[in-house]
Amino acid sequence: MKARVTVTLKTGILDPQGKAIEGALKSLGVDGVASVRQGKVFDIELAAADKAKAEAALKEAADKLLANTVIENYRVELLG
């Protein structure tokens, strides 16, 4: 089973990397970009064919490793 975990910063958390990208885009002449926030995406292949088991494993992976849940949110999508 294929799944995707998307990890993004919580609102209000400063994103220096996003700010750097905004500046770089301006200097590269890309206009109209008001703000940029960067996150991570994990494409995961799971052995389990059972949805509930897969979701539990992904949640555990995100809580333990993929996301810093103090400052980040994560979203789990099962892609089938």
Place this chain on the structure above:
Amino acid sequence: MKARVTVTLKTGILDPQGKAIEGALKSLGVDGVASVRQGKVFDIELAAADKAKAEAALKEAADKLLANTVIENYRVELLG
């Protein structure tokens, strides 16, 4: 206008970071994870309200900065 650019490694490109995460998940006792590939996601706010202009700016940003198009693919989504 809000948009999301998702950048992922092309198939066949080795992902050492993904391999490291696989190993770490195993040692943390998260079972059933066959493979992990990591990518980046950019949540971008654009001044343009015109879809075509927004898409052109995002494509330019991805080609010039957000993605290394030699080894990465990117997908642009306008979220409205």
